[in-house]
Amino acid sequence: MSVKLTEEMLSALPDARGHFGAYGGRFVSETLMDSLMTLEKEYLQMKNDPEFQAKFDKDLADYVGRPSPLYFAERLTRETGGAQIWLKREDLNHTGAHKVNNTIGQALLASFLGKKRIIAETGAGQHGVATATVCARLGLECHVFMGAEDVQRQSLNVYRMKLLGAQVHAVQSGTRTLKDAMNDAMRDWVSHVDDTFYIIGTVAGPHPYPLLVRDFQSVIGRETRRQALEKTGKLPDALVACVGGGSNAIGMFYPFLGDENVEMYGVEAGGLGIETGQHAAPLCAGRPGVLHGNRTYLMEDENGQIAGTHSVSAGLDYPGVGPEHAWLKDIGRAHYVSVTDNEALDGFRMLTRVEGIMPALETAHAVAYGVKKAAEMDKDQMLVINISGRGDKDIHTIAQLDGIEI
Amino acid sequence: MSRIEGVMKALKEQNRKALIPYITAGDPHPDVTVDLMHTLVQAGADIIELGVPFSDPMADGPVIQLACERSLKHGTSLRQVIGMVKEFRKQDDKTPVVLMGYLNPMEAMGYEAFAEAAADAGVDGVLTVDLPPEEADDVAPVFTKRKLDAIFLLAPTTIDQRVRAIAEHSSGYVYYVSFKGVTGAAKINVDEVAEKVAHIHEMTALPVGVGFGIRDAETAAAVGRVSDGVIVGSVLVDTIARNQADTEELKRALTDLLHPMREALDSLAS
Numbered sequence: 001m002s003v004k005l006t007e008e009m010l011s012a013l014p015d016a017r018g019h020f021g022a023y024g025g026r027f028v029s030e031t032l033m034d035s036l037m038t039l040e041k042e043y044l045q046m047k048n049d050p051e052f053q054a055k056f057d058k059d060l061a062d063y064v065g066r067p068s069p070l071y072f073a074e075r076l077t078r079e080t081g082g083a084q085i086w087l088k089r090e091d092l093n094h095t096g097a098h099k100v101n102n103t104i105g106q107a108l109l110a111s112f113l114g115k116k117r118i119i120a121e122t123g124a125g126q127h128g129v130a131t132a133t134v135c136a137r138l139g140l141e142c143h144v145f146m147g148a149e150d151v152q153r154q155s156l157n158v159y160r161m162k163l164l165g166a167q168v169h170a171v172q173s174g175t176r177t178l179k180d181a182m183n184d185a186m187r188d189w190v191s192h193v194d195d196t197f198y199i200i201g202t203v204a205g206p207h208p209y210p211l212l213v214r215d216f217q218s219v220i221g222r223e224t225r226r227q228a229l230e231k232t233g234k235l236p237d238a239l240v241a242c243v244g245g246g247s248n249a250i251g252m253f254y255p256f257l258g259d260e261n262v263e264m265y266g267v268e269a270g271g272l273g274i275e276t277g278q279h280a281a282p283l284c285a286g287r288p289g290v291l292h293g294n295r296t297y298l299m300e301d302e303n304g305q306i307a308g309t310h311s312v313s314a315g316l317d318y319p320g321v322g323p324e325h326a327w328l329k330d331i332g333r334a335h336y337v338s339v340t341d342n343e344a345l346d347g348f349r350m351l352t353r354v355e356g357i358m359p360a361l362e363t364a365h366a367v368a369y370g371v372k373k374a375a376e377m378d379k380d381q382m383l384v385i386n387i388s389g390r391g392d393k394d395i396h397t398i399a400q401l402d403g404i405e406i
Numbered sequence: 407m408s409r410i411e412g413v414m415k416a417l418k419e420q421n422r423k424a425l426i427p428y429i430t431a432g433d434p435h436p437d438v439t440v441d442l443m444h445t446l447v448q449a450g451a452d453i454i455e456l457g458v459p460f461s462d463p464m465a466d467g468p469v470i471q472l473a474c475e476r477s478l479k480h481g482t483s484l485r486q487v488i489g490m491v492k493e494f495r496k497q498d499d500k501t502p503v504v505l506m507g508y509l510n511p512m513e514a515m516g517y518e519a520f521a522e523a524a525a526d527a528g529v530d531g532v533l534t535v536d537l538p539p540e541e542a543d544d545v546a547p548v549f550t551k552r553k554l555d556a557i558f559l560l561a562p563t564t565i566d567q568r569v570r571a572i573a574e575h576s577s578g579y580v581y582y583v584s585f586k587g588v589t590g591a592a593k594i595n596v597d598e599v600a601e602k603v604a605h606i607h608e609m610t611a612l613p614v615g616v617g618f619g620i621r622d623a624e625t626a627a628a629v630g631r632v633s634d635g636v637i638v639g640s641v642l643v644d645t646i647a648r649n650q651a652d653t654e655e656l657k658r659a660l661t662d663l664l665h666p667m668r669e670a671l672d673s674l675a676s
Contacts, residue, residue: 017540017541026540026541027537027538027541028536028538029464029465029535029536029559029561029583030538030558030559030560030561030563030572030583031561031563031583031586031587032563033563033564034536034561034563034568035563087579104633106662115669172477173468173471174461174471174475179462180462183462183463186465187464187465187466187467187588189589190465190586190587190588191586191587191588192586193563193586194586215474229554288515289510289513290508290509290510291462291510292462292464293536297512300514302513302514303481303484303485303512303514303515304509304510304511304513304515305461305511306462330652378574400573
């Protein structure tokens with residue numbers, strides 16, 4: 001049985017300094033402190049501002065197309081032979097992933113703060129596309145930082161961003177993936193701190209980002225909770241979501257944290273297998289440290305240098321994770337597991353073939369674990385997989401793995 | 407009195423300004439770092455900031471990023487860097503050494519273990535770029551216990567209330583970051599720096615060192631005129647990058663850079 005978290009405990013987190021237990025906080029160079037404190041102050045005000053909330057809700061409805069459906073995957077359930085599998089269809093959002101929930105919210109904040117220049121980091125390119133999209137809509141200058149390796153493997157999304165008017169900066173430093181993109185975004189921010197708003201794409205980074213991204217993404221879990229009650233008269237028994245930085249997972253989990261009977265599973269990228277070291281699963285195989293402005297579980301060597309990561313999915317290829325997940329792991333409220341590249345690819349193929357839904361490779365990790373978990377559960381139980389994004393962007397990767405040129 | 411405090415006090419009495427060069431430990435090779443540190447002292451350094459390489463130096467521009475990569479290629483660890491200071495101290499027990507870097511290598515080593523080893527080796531101060539005083543509750547007492555000076559950054563964006571709070575947590579000196587940007591960018595505005603440093607002096611008795619954007623004798627003198635010391639980093643590290651192959655040549659090049667800065671700073675005293 002899960003840990004009981006009261007409303008009181010939940011509303012007290014993060015604390016005034018952005019800590020979730022031992023995790024989170026604000027570990028940045030001094031130049032950024034004032035901006036972060038201003039952002040925190042403004043956000044906490046706007047959070048309770050009916051005008052801001054109404055605008056956010058309207059955009060989610062009319063521009064993103066929310067609520068996204070909670071879909072009963074009947075055939076997948078039959079094939080699996082266990083719990084009823086339901087899919088939260090974030091892939092049906094405008095731009096094809098959950099990322100846009102957050103970029104809408106942060107772009108609104110940027111407008112309220114009068115910032116005209118937007119920067120963002122991206123791994124798979126979904127957050128970059130979602131940021132470029134809202135910038136196009138609001139007429140804001142947009143710069144997206146993306147690791148050079150990811151620019152290669154996600155060329156479709158790079159082109160989408162360019163069509164949307166964004167400048168894509170290929171980051172050549174370090175491992176040339178998401179963590180390096182975040183480093184360069186931070187460097188750009190320090191250099192343009194007066195006129196620039198940094199839209200972070202996940203629940204990591206310095207306070208208040210883990211808080212505000214979680215709040216904006218929580219619409220996923222709030223809808224799921226309501227829809228589950230409407231459609232089945234009860235709450236789900238288990239929630240499953242993939243975890244890179246962890247924004248879709250926290251968005252799904254957060255509104256259920258007080259429901260002690262709802263089990264939660266965050267699925268990390270097991271890459272070639274945890275035992276090989278070639279993975280991106282800090283919660284499963286890392287240890288606490290400090291990177292990108294927060295204390296959290298990291299993949300690092302014995303000297304505290306950040307380790308290289310591997311995942312077939314660019315969006316999970318990150319050595320850290322949101323601090324709230326680190327806390328949820330330590331207190332035992334959520335479980336964190338991993339699936340390998342190959343299992344994720346099987347998950348991709350299964351959902352595509354059985355339900356006609358092509359998930360993103362990130363999401364395919366959640367699918368793979370969700371199916372495995374459902375098989376162990378009773379038929380009258382209910383498991384929800386968060387389908388955080390659609391797989392169009394990954395077709396090239398899949399084809400390449402199949403040895404097909406397209 | 408700490409070694410840093412002593413040096414700063416002596417300089418002040420002579421109406422001189424501190425010259426504080428930065429190099430990344432282990433760049434271009436761990437074997438030459440101690441030698442380079444002695445070279446810096448001979449060329450006029452009052453204090454040395456020795457960079458601890460980190461895989462993800464978020465506040466640094468490309469020059470120091472590459473220095474970190476060169477150093478880490480040899481597997482330079484924080485323990486080894488402390489070992490370099492110990493080696494340096496065999497010949498030099500006067501020049502203060504400040505370790506400058508990011509929090510995670512220190513956290514991985516353990517704060518107690520780090521502080522003990524660093525103090526034993528003769529490290530005088532620690533500047534952690536991504537550790538604002540708000541997050542230093544656990545770390546600060548450990549440093550104090552080992553008599554390590556905690557040096558914090560001040561920035562153009564730091565409001566007065568924070569300047570006072572940060573100064574209260576600091577000892578040795580405070581490091582004023584001259585512009586909004588990463589290390590190695592060339593956008594220093596001396597008039598703005600002068601105004602800000604004068605204002606900081608009103609709020610703290612600690613010496614104010616200014617870093618970021620100091621490239622030559624001219625900028626060193628201009629900034630030295632309005633502060634208590636100048637910190638010179640990227641231009642030295644860039645020189646190391648361009649002279650990796652020949653250590654003797656490298657030492658000459660570093661001296662050629664630093665010596666004119668020393669002279670320019672000392673000419674301010676007369």
